[in-house]
Amino acid sequence: MYFTISGDxxxxxxDIKMNYEDFKFQVLDKERKGVKKILSFIGNLFINDGSKADEDGFRYGTISTERVQHKSFFNYLWINLKDGLLDVLTGSGKKE
Incomplete structure (x- = not known):
């Protein structure tokens, strides 16, 4: 994964680019002892498994967030990465 973030x-x-293959995720219950199979199945329907990547194997996404003023820099970094990952996994994956 490569990302570039600039902000104030x-x-x-x-922007972000990521290389992955056969991506699957599982939704755990609150006690983390079991898997919620129906939610995991539905979520995996919307996630691209990495097969629609460019010739180098990368999928691309964009990052656009607003900062929560009373939280730390690391929270700001995390919400930027979360936004970019969501765009890579669910978006078109093409470089704009």
Missing amino acids: DYTANG
Whole structure:
């Protein structure tokens, strides 16, 4: 995964690219002892498994977030990465 983020005290923008194959996820119950199979199945319907990547195997996404002012820098970094990962996994994956 490669990402570039630039921002100020209020907003951030950037881009992200990621290489992965056969991506699947599982939704765990609250005690983390079992898997919620129906939610995992539905979620995997919306996630691209990585097969629709460019010739180098990368999928691309964009990052656009607003900062929560009373939280730390690391929270700001995490919400930027979360936004980018969501775009890579569910978006078209093409470089704009």
